[in-house]
Amino acid sequence: MNPRRSPTIRRRRLGAELRRYRDAAGVTIDAAAERLGCSxxxxxxxxxxxxxATPRDVKDMLDIYGVAGAASDELVQIAREARQKGWWHPFSTVLTGAYVGLEAAAKSIRAYEQQVVPGLLQTDKYAIAMIRAARLGDTDREIEQRVRVRMARQALLIQDDPIDLWVVLDEAVLSRPVGGDEVMRDQLLRLAEMTQLPNVTLQILPFAAGAHAGMDGTFAILDFPDAEDPNVVFAENATGxxxxxxxDELRKYNSIFDTIRATALSPEESSDMIKMLAEEPLWKSRPRVSGSI
Structure with a gap:
């Protein structure tokens, strides 16, 4: 399947169109469910x-809403595509929510990250260390699966039709030695390498910036190639x-991102900083503080 026709995005578009036709027909959800014989x-x-939804379900819903002909045929076809399995399906037991499917269909992603290197830019060893620390209940098998799907997602950056990725990283991300010195140094070198890709823009938001527009938390803005698929913001948390x-939500996060990137170091300055930190890491120059009192 063409990644731009991700089953997740097809399912999202199908649902929006069915809702639009139901509203236009003046049919309530309860009335539609009663006629369909479902909840x-x-x-x-x-x-x-x-x-x-099965193609049969979609056809029955459209009949109720008085939609026929080419419009009905198109949505029934979308229903067939939405039921196909994405490449990530074998990893569904360790995936939470629909993010990977939406990411696969995006034309661009703009992200702000406060704590960790984004998954699309992680090395495998960094990913293992991060997941092991953050998901205490995961088995070795689950950690392995999470890392495998994370590495597979990175093909989005180098495929024939790559996504555009623009990331603003808080300096804290570069200052925390996830996995230890060697793992973190390799991760910083990977970041420096990825900045050479024409479709990747990376900026660092330095501590010196002080209070800033992104202090409420990490987020990603996903933009899609088709106008029929509205953009979406993903605000990550521990449960997914x-x-x-x-x-209004999209407008707010677009404004936040624009403000953050204007405050951050330029891509060139950011690349220089990452290379410098790979050789002279900040965490080595700071005194270690015990976690106990």
Missing amino acids: PSKVSRIETGHTS GLFLEKT
């Missing part, structure tokens, strides 16, 4: 893209994350 929650989950799609 209202099933209709709602289909419309929000949280569950897939939150997807934000409302116009």
